[in-house]
Amino acid sequence: MEHQRRALVRWLLGTGVGASIASFLYPAIRFMDPPDIPEAPVNEAPAGKIQDLKANSGKIVKFGSRPVLLVRVDESEWRAFSAVCTHLNCTVQFRDDTHQIWCACHNGLYDLHGKVISGPPPAPLEEYTVRLRGDDVVVARRT
Amino acid sequence: MPTEPVIPTESEPGWFDQRLGLASLRRLMGHKTVPLHSASIWYYFGGITLFLFVIQVLTGILLLLYYRPTTTEAYESVQFIMTRVKFGWLVRSIHSWSSNLMILAAFIHMFSVVFLHAYRKPREVTWLSGIALLGLVLAFGFSGYLLPWNKVSYFATKVGTDMAGSVPFIGAYMARFLRGGNDVGGATLTRFFGFHVAVLPGLMTLMLMVHLILVQMHGMSTPPWVRNLQARQMPFFPNFFLRELMAWYGALAVLGALAALLPWDLGEKADPFSSAPAGIRPEWYFLAPFYTLKLIPSHVWRVEGELVGLIGFALLAFWWVALPFWASTRDGLGRTKLVTGAGVLLIAYLVTFSALGYWR
Structure with a gap:
């Protein structure tokens, strides 16, 4: 009987302390989880003037909060890709010497089709x- | 009748002794000894690591007076410290250099524990607490690296947090937790600052106490090849302590020379809309995994190379952390040759891949 009473007290004390710790930890852990901040969907973004980018060169343009690599392959051909390397999230660049897209972080190489x-x-x-609209260059998401 | 004044005898404890119990501390220090043998020099590196950590705390407190943890002000505030604040360049340079030297000292301390086989029974928990301290020191390095908000640190953080994101099941949560959002940005900087100046120092202090208490409890380990222990022991205080003090002066001299002659560079301000610069690489202590990741192809069989690398690093870390357990044998002799070989192999991997990561 004595043993049972002690076991009951121990169980109540243990679960009480455990529940207290859990009730402190749960809100703290939830607090550390950053809330989702919805972004307005971006379907196209201005990328400067045609004359700003020479043939066989590239530049990073803002596409909402994401970087996009705009490449002017020659006088008439333009291409654009997500500038976020699919390996570990670094930002890629155009290499005019090799006509390739290169990630400096871990030496990843892509061709001018993004492969x-x-x-x-x-x-x-x-x-x-x-898209070219007069003098303006516009980058748009593919539908 | 006038009473005779009571004159305290020499054996009677003084004012401070009575209140602070200094006599027991003296007794404790009097009992502590350090084994003397051909490899005794390696005993100094734990103390050197601790000394450099104290310098980190002191210079970190000074930097806190001017540093501002926002994306618009972080870089400029470090620039202000380095160019306008009196001795600011020196304080920042000492903070950066001593962090690197502290990590180097911690690695030397860890490998000396391995080669002197000081992880053996009953010091398994001391080993684990030491590994936890090394993890914390690396976390200090990783979180502090971002704080100047320069280009290299920005991309290093992108890579580091993206790797955390590759962990199966909990990766996405971990990456968001570390970044404070979906991408590295202002929220990441605020978080890393919080980790660097509040969370990590708290954990470090706690773990350091555990480690030092365990070292005190078990005493200094003697390598298995040293016999006749009683004959060759040095009192910890003052003999070893004074020698340790000289080692700290030596570390201070190296630190001062490096900080003054090679002031730590600030680099270019981070720009989330610029490409990763050519020649980008992490701090030297992350070079080996960095180069390994470069070598792993995009897919190994059908698994993404990044995940394969991560699993490999996790297995290597687990194998190393568990060293005292797989190194022990029932007869108590232990697999010392195997451990020495493993230590040499690990050093060879770290040195070779770090050198390749630096030069290639």
């Missing part, structure tokens, strides 16, 4: 559409 040529990237770069 992986060599290195560790596991997937191609997402391609965007480039």
